[in-house]
Amino acid sequence: MMISSWRRRRAARRAGKEQQRTENGEMELTIPRDFRCPISLDLMKDPVTLSTGITYDRENIEKWIEAGNFTCPLTNQVLRSLEPIPNHTIRKRIQDWCVENRSYGIERIPTPRVPVSSKEVLEILSEIIVSCKKRDGEACRDLVVKLKSLAKESERNKRCIVTNGAGSVFSEAFESFSRASFDENNAVLEEILSALTIMFPLDGEAKGFLGSVLAMRCLIWFLSSGDLSRRRNAVLALRELVLSSDQRKVNELSEIEGAIEALFKLIKDPICPTATKASLTVIYHMITSSSTNEKQVAKLINLGIVSLLIETLVDTERGMCENALGVLDGICNSGEGREMACNNALSMPVLVKKILRVSNLATEFSVSILWKLCKNEKREDGGVLVEALQVGAFQKLLLLLQLGCVDKTREKVSELLKLLNHHRNKIECVDPMDNFKHLKRSF
Known part of the structure; x- marks a missing residue:
């Protein structure tokens, strides 16, 4: 037994490993x-x-x-x-050590790929610029595919590619090939757009190229006529543009024919939650920031956005809920939008339910929409005010005041409580605990 133990220790030293005994007396491998x-x-x-x-x-x-x-x-x-x-x-x-010790559960480390260097990235980007000047779509596409593949190999490669300005070069290439026929340059434009989504967030220079009228028209064309992947990539690119808070770009986007219709279609016939949320984000900026927002709101109302948003709000996750409420809040700045919301039987139950149930932002939007609907109520029977009371709005708003909220929301809550109080005698008392039994307080 002693000789056997000595042989094991000698074999371990030869393999370059150190062993220790655990408390159970078993051999433990040490790197x-x-x-x-x-x-x-x-x-x-x-x-x-x-x-x-x-x-x-x-x-x-x-x-x-x-x-x-x-x-x-x-x-x-x-x-x-x-x-x-x-x-x-x-x-x-x-690797040899891992193989020799596989009996201990050690897996052989794979031979790593050599990561891309800054020099290699810059050389490929230079070739892309040259191919754009020559209008060589096929060469440009092959180079973009090569960089995209490298970026997908590892996070390290992606960082190297991004830090060397790939976003700006890709955006400039996209704008360059957008100047000709979209159909003729369809393949290279699609590949550039796909690669661009990996580069987000884009810097100011890249957004400048991608935010040109020609490039945005191409994005809307993809959004309207592309396959599912192209439509998703196009709306993600549009979201990246509107998040830059560039008023001019939002205005120009709003003026592009078919933009609102294509964005609405992504909500009506969703392809994935990411694309739907991105579409809602773009629409929100278009109707709240654009100088032509009234025109866009009218289009959306005619398309049926109000009922679609309310149905979306019935059962959805936090991000989608916040985006949908934000758009509905913007739509309710319009008299026609408020009328459509008031005529929808789900409006009051859904809006009251979202208060204190999703997030602070969702609560602020819900209160804002309720305030817009209730303060413009002209019917003698109380209309939406009575509906709000019937679903427990008064108790929910009182609780919101007690828990605390931002000043702007607090003012709206106070005004809503005054409006609702005038009609409390028209309905039977409701049990507030029924509305708050699932409430999670923020403290």
Whole structure:
């Protein structure tokens, strides 16, 4: 038994491993010290060596450098180069060690792909610019596909591609090929748009190219006639543009023929929650920020946006709920929009239910819509005021005052309570606990 134990220890030393006994007396495998990353102390998956001669795991040392550190973590020496060099010798030894110790559940680390360098990225981007000037759509498409594939290989590659200005180059290329026939350049435009979605968020220069009238017309064309993937990518690009708070771009987008109809279709016939929320975001900016918002609101009302939004609100997740309420709030600035909402039997139950049930933003939008509907009620029988009381609005608003809310919402709540109080004698008392039994307080 003693000889057998000595042989096991000698075999372990030969394999370059250290073993320790656990409390149960079982052998426990310890990773050799030179296989560990000095930063994380974990087994290195992609060992790279710095100019100081110290080897680290690529992911850890790149995070260290990206954080603004220009010294070696172990030696504190200033790095002569920020480009780590793959250490193939250590990586091969680690792989061999993993194979030898597979009985311990150790899996062999895969041979890592060599990450793309800034030099390689800049060379490909330069070629894309040249192909755009030559109007060579096929060459441009192949280059964009190449960069997109590299970006999908790893988060590190994606960061390298983004930081070297790919977003701006892609956006400029998209605008360039938008100047000719959309049909003729369909393939390259589709590929550029797909790659652009990986580059979000875009910087100001990229948004400048993508926000040109020609480029936005192309996006609406994709949104109206493209397949599901193109429609999704197009609406994500439009959302990226409107979130830049550029009033001029929103106005120009609002004037593009077919824009509202295409965005509405994504809500009526959804392809995925991400696209639906993006469409609601774009519509919200168009009807609340655009100088031509009345025209757009009228179009949406005629398309049936009010009933569609209220049906969406019946059962939906937080993000979608906030977006839908935001659009409905903008629609209710219109007299026709308020009339449509008042005539919908679900309006009051849904709006009252959303107060204090989803988020602070959803509560603010719900109160704002209720305030717009109730303060414009002219019917002698109380109309929506009585409907609101019947579904417990008075108690819900009182509770909201007690829990606290922003000043603008508090003013609307106070006015609503005064309006509702005049009609309380027209209905029977409702049990407030029935409305609040699922309420989660914010404290």
